[in-house]
Amino acid sequence: MFADKLTQAQRQVVFDLAVNLAAADNDVSEEEIQYLKQFSSAYGIEYSLEKTSINIDDAIGVLDTKQARIITLQELIKVSYKDGHFGEEEQDKVFLIAQKLGLNDPELIIRIETWVRQGFDWIYEGEQMLNGG
Template sequence: MFANKLTQAQRQVVFDLAANLAAADNDVSEEEVQYLKSFSSAYGIEYDLDKGDINIDDAITVLDSKASRIITLQELIKLSYKDGHFGKEEQDKVFLIAQKIGLNDPELIMRIEKWVREGFDWVYEGEQMLGDN
């Protein structure tokens, strides 16, 4: 939803970081694959999960505004929740990326994480009410 505010180059970085993050726990779940496929098709990005060797420092140079950095973290945390839990390896990687992009404020990261969690709760609640479970 907020990724539409990013440039194409920024979206590519979000995808690359997300693919790299999905592999952090050495187990890319079906939900993570679906997220990455949806993101790549929505924004015309080549679907390629082989991002283990991405240079994070080089990649993040296109994240040149606070909004683009917050949206990136939001997307990465959203991906992390897709398999049902925000695991330790994923948390460590998200915090590392947050630090590299200058958003290593724990309070801000907690706000973004809460925003993502509430979004999932909102969707789940709606599905329950509509009987689409």
């Protein structure tokens, strides 16, 4: 997982932003909850859905490298896809965060989204193969 490359403080910000993003459409899905629980468990972060009103400007100050910012966007797009689609509210929030991170290059966002989508496709293909499909 690319989040391994982040500091613990950066992972906390990714988690807080992911909670905030999952709540963007006012419906945190079971898949999004599962992702958030796995992320918090993997990195020793307290699991809580109470971070929906964080100050994004303050939070992103911890993401002080381009690598950390790209990994953060990748994780946010990943949680957005967990409920089966990258909805409009989620897209708007991801683009807002990307702008605040100084990564408002549409080509870069598309590359990150493609990267995430291909990862989901790869997992799906593997599950189909292993289940005899």
